Amino acid sequence: MSTGWKLAIGFVLIAGATAYMAYLGASASWQYYLTVDECTASASSLPGQRIRVSGKLSPGTLRIAPDRREADFSLQGTSASLRVVCSGALPGNLAENIDVVVEGRLDDSGTLRGDKLLTRCASKYVAKMPTAASGTPPPAAGRGDS
Numbered sequence: 001m002s003t004g005w006k007l008a009i010g011f012v013l014i015a016g017a018t019a020y021m022a023y024l025g026a027s028a029s030w031q032y033y034l035t036v037d038e039c040t041a042s043a044s045s046l047p048g049q050r051i052r053v054s055g056k057l058s059p060g061t062l063r064i065a066p067d068r069r070e071a072d073f074s075l076q077g078t079s080a081s082l083r084v085v086c087s088g089a090l091p092g093n094l095a096e097n098i099d100v101v102v103e104g105r106l107d108d109s110g111t112l113r114g115d116k117l118l119t120r121c122a123s124k125y126v127a128k129m130p131t132a133a134s135g136t137p138p139p140a141a142g143r144g145d146s
Contacts, residue, residue, distance in 0.1 A: 050104070056099055062094070064090065084104075087114070101117075
């Protein structure tokens, strides 16, 4: 077999292995997160898998360890709730009744064992309305000019 054929076969094998590894890496992140309702509906197929779940931290359920390295709470969805035990660094703005995303693994009892916790703050991304003190007039509503 000539050197050109050996190089071509080697290239095809390396390209195939690279494409397969890229597929495996990408398939884990195709869906950013599940809602609480989606997670509880498919709980029987999720134990052991790494997942991200988004929901609202239920009022009255948040318990934070004194060293702030563990939190225990319930995430509320539209029609279901999910118990969460999260270990590791906790955000400083963690509080009840806020939206969070927890990354971890669902155990056999249906508890999400999280190791990453992100708080979602929608107000951070809302445009600020100009005030009279700033000298900029507020936008005209309903005039139809764009």
